Amino acid sequence: MGHLLIRNARQVVTARQQPVRAPDMSRVQVYENASLYVRDGFIRAIGSLMEVEKEIFGQPQVVDAGNQVILPGLVDSHTHSVFAGSREEEFCLRNAGLSYEEAAGRAGGILGTVAATRQASREELVEIGSRYLALALRHGTTSMEIKSGYGLDEENEIKLLQVIHDLDQLQPIQLVPTYLGAHAIPPGKTAAQYTDEVIALLPRIAGLAQYCDAFCEQGYFNLEQTEQIFRQALRCGLKLRLHADQLTANGGVALAVSMGAASVDHLERISDQEIALLASSDTCATLLPGVSLFLRYGYPPGRCLIDRGAIVALASNFNPGSCMCMNLQLMMSLAGTQMAFSPEEAINAATVNAAYSLGLERTGLIAVGAMADLVMMDLADYRMMPYFFGINHVHMVIKRGRIVWTNA
Numbered sequence: 001m002g003h004l005l006i007r008n009a010r011q012v013v014t015a016r017q018q019p020v021r022a023p024d025m026s027r028v029q030v031y032e033n034a035s036l037y038v039r040d041g042f043i044r045a046i047g048s049l050m051e052v053e054k055e056i057f058g059q060p061q062v063v064d065a066g067n068q069v070i071l072p073g074l075v076d077s078h079t080h081s082v083f084a085g086s087r088e089e090e091f092c093l094r095n096a097g098l099s100y101e102e103a104a105g106r107a108g109g110i111l112g113t114v115a116a117t118r119q120a121s122r123e124e125l126v127e128i129g130s131r132y133l134a135l136a137l138r139h140g141t142t143s144m145e146i147k148s149g150y151g152l153d154e155e156n157e158i159k160l161l162q163v164i165h166d167l168d169q170l171q172p173i174q175l176v177p178t179y180l181g182a183h184a185i186p187p188g189k190t191a192a193q194y195t196d197e198v199i200a201l202l203p204r205i206a207g208l209a210q211y212c213d214a215f216c217e218q219g220y221f222n223l224e225q226t227e228q229i230f231r232q233a234l235r236c237g238l239k240l241r242l243h244a245d246q247l248t249a250n251g252g253v254a255l256a257v258s259m260g261a262a263s264v265d266h267l268e269r270i271s272d273q274e275i276a277l278l279a280s281s282d283t284c285a286t287l288l289p290g291v292s293l294f295l296r297y298g299y300p301p302g303r304c305l306i307d308r309g310a311i312v313a314l315a316s317n318f319n320p321g322s323c324m325c326m327n328l329q330l331m332m333s334l335a336g337t338q339m340a341f342s343p344e345e346a347i348n349a350a351t352v353n354a355a356y357s358l359g360l361e362r363t364g365l366i367a368v369g370a371m372a373d374l375v376m377m378d379l380a381d382y383r384m385m386p387y388f389f390g391i392n393h394v395h396m397v398i399k400r401g402r403i404v405w406t407n408a
Contacts, residue, residue, distance in 0.1 A: 002372060002401025004038040005056060007049050009065040012036065013382045014072055014366035015348050019284070019311045019356035026306075028344045030382070036070070038372040041400040045368065063403070068395055069382045071347060072364050073142025073373030074328045075354035078241075078265050078286050078315035080180075081136075081146045082129045082163050085116030087320045100295055104321070110150075110184050113320055117150040117160070125163045126170070132318070133171050136326040137405050140375040140394045143174040145241075145315075145358055147213055149183030152194075154201050157181050161208035172397075172404035174373075176358045178241060179205045182214035182221045182229055195225040199232045206236040210359070211262065215243040216252040223251050230259050239359065245270045246291075257281045263313070263357040267300040268292065275301070279309040284357035287349070288317035289334035290325050302339035313357050314349040333389035343383040372401040 012031040016024065035052040037045040037060065045055035093103035104110065117125070136144060146164045151157035161177055168175040181198040185191050202212070212233035216226040230240055239262055244252030246266035253274040256264045264278070265286040278285050285305050292299040305312050314331050317323045332346035341349065355364030362370045376396040379385055385393055397405040 002038055002041060002398065002403070003058065003060045004063055004372070004398070004401060005035065005052070005060040006038070006063045006065055006070070007035040008067060009034045009036070009070045010067045010380070011382055012046060012070045012366055013347065015352040015364070018352045018361070018365060020348050020352060021311050022306055022309050025312065025348055026342050026344050028347060036366070036374070038401040041372055043366060043368055043370050043372050046366065065376055069377045069379040070366070071140075071375045071377060071382065072351040072366050073375050073397070073399065074140040074350050075358065075360070075364050076136065076141050076144040076316050076318070076326070076328055077263065077313050077354040077357045078288060078317050079144055079146050079326070080149060080317070080319035081132050081144065081326075082125055082148070082160050082167070083113050083117050083150045083320055084120035084125060084128060085113055085320065087112065090321065094295070100322075110321055111187065114150050114152050114184070114186070118156050122159055122163055122166070125160070126166045129163060129167050130171060132326060133167060133173050137171070137173055137397055138394060139327045139329060139392055140377075140397060141173060141326070141328055142373040142375070142397065142399045143176070143355065143358065143360055143363060145176040145178055145211070147178040147180040148209070149180030152181070152184060152186045154197070157201065158204065158208065161205065165208065172399040172402070174360070174399070176211070176360070177209045178211040178213050179209040179238065180213040180215075182226070184215065184220065191221060191225060195221065195228060198229055202232045202236045202238070206238060209238060211241050212238040213241040213243065216250065216255070217243070217247050218250060223255055226252065227255060227259070234259070241265065245274065249274065253277060257283050262359065265315070266291070267305075268298055270300065275305055275308050275310065278305065282311070284311045284313050284353060286313045286315050286354070286357055287335070287339070288315055288323065289331055289338055290323040291317050292338070293334055294323045294325070299338045302335060302341060306341070306345060311353055311356065312349050313354040314346065315354060327392070329385060329393060330389060333386040336386045343386050346386050347382070372398060374398040
């Protein structure tokens with residue numbers, strides 16, 4: 001674990017608690033001209049250099065922040081980062097005027113990714129995934145959820161979860177594995193048949209995943225099938241997440257809240273009634289603005305969710321079909337321009353609330369006793385990060401007190 005003295009930060013910016021919702025969602029604590037002391041992977045002191053030096057034990061490595069801005073490490077709480085192949089042909093077909101469904105039908109869609117992923121070995125998937133995670137790290141991500149879901153059978157879903165475990169051991173980003181067997185319906189099977197297979201696999205999955213997810217949408221898995229999967233997942237000790245209201249508002253939010261899900265994700269078609277339900281619950285609303293940008297359809301009502309009191313997070317939804325982007329800085333910019341988030345709300349959504357949705361305590365904020373996951377950005381003011389968009393502002397990434405990437 002790292003032992004660091006970080007001095008001369010122009011600003012150290014953080015939420016005050018985990019999670020945050022309105023009115024605290026729009027607030028951050030800003031330490032001006034600040035220093036940090038890190039020992040054994042945790043933050044031990046924050047404040048002026050004189051104050052921090054009183055807490056130093058031994059001889060830490062000294063890091064000069066060079067008058068830059070320090071934020072909590074970014075937390076990407078919804079990704080599909082382990083897959084083989086790519087789908088640029090679909091991208092070109094959509095740009096030529098075809099719908100998402102038409103382009104997927106012609107070029108292969110999710111089942112094309114499933115075929116490529118099944119053909120890839122565990123070692124090949126680790127190599128591919130390592131390259132993607134290195135990109136995410138350079139853009140400031142220090143914790144990430146990764147879903148299975150491109151196997152759609154016992155052998156390959158287990159293989160994908162094993163790959164996530166391998167990647168967690170091989171690189172710095174902290175990974176949270178989610179079983180998404182109920183991602184799509186394999187060819188030759190009905191939804192009912194495949195639901196039974198997903199349920200039957202759950203006892204074996206329990207040792208490999210922390211969460212169970214499902215795509216609850218018309219044409220995929222209905223409410224009854226999703227509930228059946230989730231009840232078995234809970235019996236197996238897994239926590240719950242849900243893809244809901246992306247295409248239609250079909251009751252998925254109510255199901256997720258009633259079953260104590262950690263998060264419901266997408267929500268482009270969420271109803272007013274479901275917004276009120278989320279606002280009165282401890283389930284996080286995870287928004288994925290990169291999908292709306294990439295597929296050119298409506299953004300979720302993030303402003304309304306915040307104003308009504310929901311716990312709101314931002315994530316990338318990195319995947320080959322609907323958002324080939326791992327840059328959470330861009331997602332925060334989109335939250336501002338397309339959903340009217342303030343910079344403070346965007347930062348809180350991509351750090352402390354995303355960490356909350358993954359059950360990562362002492363993560364996503366900068367406080368004494370918190371994990372020393374930090375991102376140093378070359379900015380004059382933290383508000384410039386979502387404003388000056390399209391470039392990578394990260395100068396240094398620190399994970400558990402160790403410098404794991406620097407743009408030196």
